[in-house]
Amino acid sequence: MTYHRxxxxxxxxxxxxxxxxxPACPDCGAGTLALYGVGTERVETxxxxxxxxxxxxxxxxxxxxxxxDYRRSLSAxxxxxxxxxxxxxxxxxxxxxxDVTLVGVVSADTAFHVPDFRSAERTFQLITQVxxxxxxxxKGGRVVVQTFYxxxxxxxxxxTYDFEGFTRKELELRRELGYPPFMSLVRALVHGxxxxxxxRTATQLGEKLRATFDETQMRILGPAEPPLYKLKxxxxxxxxLKCPQLEAVLPTLKRVAETFPSENALAVVLDVDPxxxx
Numbered sequence: 215m216t217y218h219r220x221x222x223x224x225x226x227x228x229x230x231x232x233x234x235x236x237p238a239c240p241d242c243g244a245g246t247l248a249l250y251g252v253g254t255e256r257v258e259t260x261x262x263x264x265x266x267x268x269x270x271x272x273x274x275x276x277x278x279x280x281x282x283d284y285r286r287s288l289s290a291x292x293x294x295x296x297x298x299x300x301x302x303x304x305x306x307x308x309x310x311x312x313d314v315t316l317v318g319v320v321s322a323d324t325a326f327h328v329p330d331f332r333s334a335e336r337t338f339q340l341i342t343q344v345x346x347x348x349x350x351x352x353k354g355g356r357v358v359v360q361t362f363y364x365x366x367x368x369x370x371x372x373x374t375y376d377f378e379g380f381t382r383k384e385l386e387l388r389r390e391l392g393y394p395p396f397m398s399l400v401r402a403l404v405h406g407x408x409x410x411x412x413x414r415t416a417t418q419l420g421e422k423l424r425a426t427f428d429e430t431q432m433r434i435l436g437p438a439e440p441p442l443y444k445l446k447x448x449x450x451x452x453x454x455l456k457c458p459q460l461e462a463v464l465p466t467l468k469r470v471a472e473t474f475p476s477e478n479a480l481a482v483v484l485d486v487d488p489x490x491x492x
Contacts, residue, residue: 273301341372398460401488406480416451
């Protein structure tokens with residue numbers, strides 16, 4: 215859960231459950247909970263303190279509830295009423311404001327901590343896209359990137375707009391590790407209300423897949439707990455399947471998955487070319 219200062223509640227950004235901040239750790243009961251992290255609310259507060267004479271506005275999923283909220287915030291920026299705009303990735307793309315002369319990226323390496331093979335690509339995309347929001351007028355512009363990994367190739371190549379160099383490096387790594395576009399991915403997700411049954415089914419699914427396909431047809435990783443191992447009360451387990459020729463194995467893969475029950479209490483879901491590994 216993420217704590218929101220404005221509402222004084224902790225909110226899950228996946229199932230939208232919320233609760234007041236507990237006085238102590240709900241698991242062990244020890245200590246007073248400390249708040250840390252750099253979200254948009256924290257950045258907004260810091261900027262207001264550092265630049266008291268400037269009008270600061272924030273754009274994120276919490277402050278932008280309707281179309282009118284977007285229109286008002288963007289109109290204020292275009293009209294010069296907003297001096298500093300703080301936001302999430304939603305402000306990184308598509309804004310054309312000639313008077314913007316400085317863009318700052320806070321915690322540019324956050325995506326590196328997400329277990330996804332696209333993390334470097336998404337970091338490179340974000341920095342180059344948000345950099346394009348500044349210097350669009352005659353005044354020119356400057357981009358400042360805050361990172362704990364300044365030597366990471368995605369950061370270094372984004373700073374120099376080296377698209378070809380980044381593509382070569384990224385494709386080299388993906389070929390070596392067996393990721394798209396050199397392999398097709400399928401994520402097999404098992405979820406249900408009973409944790410033991412979910413784990414047992416995921417193990418059985420892995421065993422059945424290994425008995426059905428050899429290493430040349432499919433490389434099977436897992437089962438393992440995904441980062442969001444419990445969501446909306448359901449336990450989740452997943453397997454990652456790497457396939458050199460997806461079309462050749464997909465019909466059989468579907469038949470194997472269909473041998474397991476798919477109901478409200480337990481379900482096996484195949485996600486071909488998964489967008490998220492969470």
